[in-house]
Every structure is written in structure tokens, then in C-alpha cells.
Amino acid sequence: MTKFLKCLSVHSKKMTIPVYTPSNSSYTSVLQLPIKDLRFLNATTPKPKFIITPVHESHVQAAVICCRKHGLQIRVRSGGHDFEGLSYTSHVPFVLVDIADLKSININLKDGSAWVGAGATVGQLLYKIAEKSQGHGFPAGLCATVGVGGHFSGGAYGNLNRKYGLSADNIIDATIVNVNGKILNRKTMGENLFWAIRGGGGASFGVILSWKIKLVPVPPTVTVFRLLRTIEQGVTDLVYKWQYIANKFPEDLH
Template structure:
């Protein structure tokens, strides 16, 4: 494979440099870039910094207020395309005039890199919110979904076509499809059906030359890379064809809180062992906050069957029929049976609460004594929580190299660390950093694995030399996200975008010939 990739990358690089007229000038011309955009697309789709609606468009899908401050590097302009040709024109104008583009779908990027820069830079943002169509084919059990659609809009459209069909992806309905799929797509049905990217059949992408390509046109290596290799490293994915999955007309769910006095530590210690080994139709995740662990389950079956399964395989939780609720898959995503499922169509944002996130993977169960210490950390800070997502099931049967997402066989569960604050968050973020350091003794090592969709600049940032992100600097953080798949991703990057046009602080760097 390595020899094939080297030849592929070198051949493409020679072809690119000799055949394509588009290049990145040494110095950007902002005015010329904006003029180019206005000549090629409707002016109302180009929102420059000086325009009256710039701030409103910028904030429209910002999920974290710390990225809407005077110290944040904002884009030169925001483009809101309504057609693939607009995205192609944006890329071509950017290449001609030396202005790079970042891409936003739902705005859930935890470091805000889809719409801001962590370092001084002139760039534009392609906001895909207007490209949000969902087209369901009931007979094929497939759907085409635009990257600007939210997960909630995708779920809603599928269920309205056939309530016994669904898609395995995340729970937060306002996540943009483009970003979620680009990083993998953990969800409550992954133990049964795998990640979101495991069900992607085709895609339409605008590459660094402004060409619009489908799977056949982009080739299998690039198609592999965009399914979990992180957003905006290889081009702008406009839409995805996905395979839908069957769900029962009603699913069974429960939420059972356990305090320390109710044996939370013993139950949580046992959950580590049984969670990844439960039947694939059953997923139980755990949210730890304060002095409590909340066990949240989705079962693709009946309450009666769920009670029996729990009594046989996880009796320590003492789950009974009184804990179980039956509802549709769509109602589960909404959160209850009282809220209209149309709530999934809301794209409302809130800038009231600051957040910071980190992640880990656990391959060896954490001991009871360590869990006691973990709960003591939450006594110190009530604004923190961890979310534990069990793997196992189908995740164990999918090869590490099948997609860029490598955290498959042997993973017990993923940890997402979350802290919230208002006002000055110094103490809160310091607590999170110290807690994360403490957890380093008990999670995966060499590398310490992380989930790219929980992007964290603390684990490393690219260094740019001669206009290109260096492979060695990317390797520092890249092997945590992608492990042994990182070098293959960098080889694909060198083949399709050797001048590193699509880049941010944690984009895949090109593995150029001198590094091979």
C-alpha cells in the first residue's frame, strides 16, 4: 500500500504542477478576491466584514461565545452558496488571489476552526447552511444529504418518509452533517450499525482546483480519506449518499441516575466490563457529573425484552419495567414523547455559556479505587462532566484501516470531557487541564488516542513552513486522532492538495516527497 500511495502521490503532484493554471500567489489580494466573488456569484451571497449583515451571518451557527470576541481572528468574508457552482467559483477565486477558505456546516467545531483562525491570517468562510437538502429513496433505503443540513433535519426527513428507517449518527440535532461525517460520527446505534461514515456510499466534493467530483471521479483513496479524516483537509464535501438502517416502530429507553450512596462507583466499574459486550441492539452510555452517574440506554426492541436482558447481563443497575419508556426513534432523539419531533428542525443557537472539550479512549478498565478519585475531582468543580460512550459490538468487527477513524477493536469506551462557565473561565479550564493530566495514567497510551470530532488544539497545532503545513508538526496531534492511518491521510493530502490550500491549525499536512 505504501509503495502504491507514493507512486500515486508523485504522479498526481507532477500532473498538478504541470497541467493546472490555478496556483497560490505569495501574497493575498483581498480586494481582488472579493471582486472576483462578486463577479461570479450573486452579491447577496457575499458577506464582507464591512457589510451590515456580516455579524449576524457569522454568529448564526457559532456554538461557543468565546469564539465571538474581539480577540478572535474573523474571516475576510462569509459566503453562503446556494449551488455547487458557487462553491467552485469560491475555490477558484481563492486560488487565483491567494485567499484560503474554511468551511462551516453546523458550527459545532469545538475549536471554532470552521469560521475563525487561531493565528493571524486572511481567509474566507464558505458557510453551507443554504445547502441543506435531504432526498430519501425508500426503495433503495438510501438518502442524499447536503453537508449544510443538520443531523436533526436528516433524521426528520428519513422518518417522515418511513418511520422504520433511520441513520446511525450522533444525538445533538443541530450538528451539521458535513462536520459530523468528516470526523466519523459516533452515535447511540454504532454498536449495532457502526459509525455514520461506515454507511456513506458516495459523496460530491469540490477539490482544490474547483472541480466537482463524485466517488468515481475522486477515486477510492480520496473517498476513503473524507470519511473520517477530519473536515476541510481535502476539499469541500457538498453532499453525501448514505445507507439507511432499519429500526423498530418503537424503541425502549431508560435514564437511571445513581448517586455515590446508591453504589454509583460499583455499578460504573461493572459497566466498563458489560457495556461493550451487551447485545448489539443495546447501548448504555454514562454521564458522570457531580456525585452522580446517569445511565442512559437505547434498545432496539421492547421494554419487556430490555428488562429481561438487563436482569441477565447487568443486574447491578437494578433496572425494572418502571424505568423503561417506549417511544419512536425520532422521539428518542428529541429527548421525550412530549416535545414535538419538529423541534429537530430548529437551528437556534445560544451564546450564553462558554465550553471546552477534550477526549480520551479507554482500552483497559479503570479500577474502583481510581473511580473514587475521579469522583473526588467532580467535588472540586460542579461545572465539569464526562460522557462515556461504549464501543464493542459492530465496532470490533470493522478493521482499523477501513476508514480513517481507527478506534475500533479493543476500545471499551470513549470519554468526552466537558466544562461549562460564564464570565471568567480560568479556574474551570485549569481544573479541566489538571483532570485531563490525571486521567492520562488510566487511558490509552502511545499514542494517547483522541476523537477528531472533539477537536482539541491543546494536543498540538500545525507549523507552517514555506506556505505548507509540516508533516512532523501534524504527526504530533494527528497520530492521536488517526493512529496508524495518519500517514496514509497525509499521502492522500499530498496527492490531491500538495500546496496545502485547504488548511487550518489541525488539517492533514501533505506528506511530500522529501519526508518519505
């Protein structure tokens, strides 16, 4: 345990790495607060030996290097929405790297792009974009608390998908810490890996630090309506017909 902690401090370039062990009074709340699937909020769920909450990218590098050196698996967590708890539990000894604090968002309206820390949530991203411009948006999911780390790396669908595709279709660069603790961007990771992390799940390949996204044009006002139909009122026919006509509507309709 001491050796692992020492390793972390040796490899951290800036600031002290925030680390929690089970004996720390905040351990349980840091572990459980982002967990969205209540099945995993119980005593029998395997818990991490350490929780690391990086506030600098070198902390992620240190976590990767030291976990590898000490034979510990890493679970990476961004928004904690994983349906199977893959971001915070494991059946082998593991360390949880929770990157929720790496959430800076820098929007560049000049070229219509933004760099988003992988720890940001969809809600934080869309809010920031809306603060800067009423004419820009981004195709992402419907749930504001989903983290872009897991969300974008799985593709990510939402209300703008018909017009603009998945989030993954609108990602133009990314930074990732690879298995050797090196930070790579699109150019240095190569097009194959860049393709894989946009749909293949980020944690299979490394720890994503940030995404560069292409913003899309949106009107300042959208109209939302809801049609409720029961089976008795013919909802089955409606859905059946919808499949044949949906593609003929303008792409502004979702």
C-alpha cells in the same frame, strides 16, 4: 477586494453568489448566529474578510478558485459546532464559506439510501427520514443542530452506533470540491480520498457538498430509560462491571 468579488462572479455558473463584507449590515449576524462556542463570540476573535453563503455548488467552486488565486485561506462551515472554532476563525487572512444553505435531502426508500447536502443538520436529516418512513433511521449524533458536513467527516457517533457503527461506516458516496475547484464523487476522487473524508475531517481535503448515506432499519418504537447512581451508591463499580458485560447484551441495547 473588487478583484476578488469580480473573480467570484466570473466563476459562478448560476445565480449571484451571496457575499458579505464587514461593512454589510448582516455580516455580524451571519458570522455569529451558528457559532456554538461562546469563547469565540468576542471582538478579538479574527474575522473573515468575506463570508460566502453558497446557494449553488458552482458558488463553492468559485470560492475555492478565487481564494486560491488571491492567496486567501478558506474556512468551511456547515453546522458551526467546531470545538476550536476551526470553521470560522483563523490567524491568517481568510474567507468563510458557510454552506448551511446547501441542505437538500433526497430520500430513496426503494434502495434505502439518501443524498444529503453537507449543510443539513442531523436534526433535519433524521426528521426527513422519519417523515418518509417509520422503519428507517440513520446512526448519527445526539445533537440535532450539528451539521453533517463536519459531523460525518469526523466519524460521528450516537445511539445507534452499537448496532450499526458510525455515520462514516454508512456513507456510500460523496461529492467534494477539490483544491482545483473540481467536483468529484466517490468514483472520481478514488477510494483513498473517500476513506479519508470519512473520519479524517473534510476540510483537510476540500469542501464536501453532499453525502450519500445508507439508511438502516429501526423499529417504530424505542424504549429509553435512565438509571441514576452517585459515587456513594457505587457508580464506579457499576461502570467497571459494565465494561465486562456490555458486549454480551443484544445489540439493540445501547
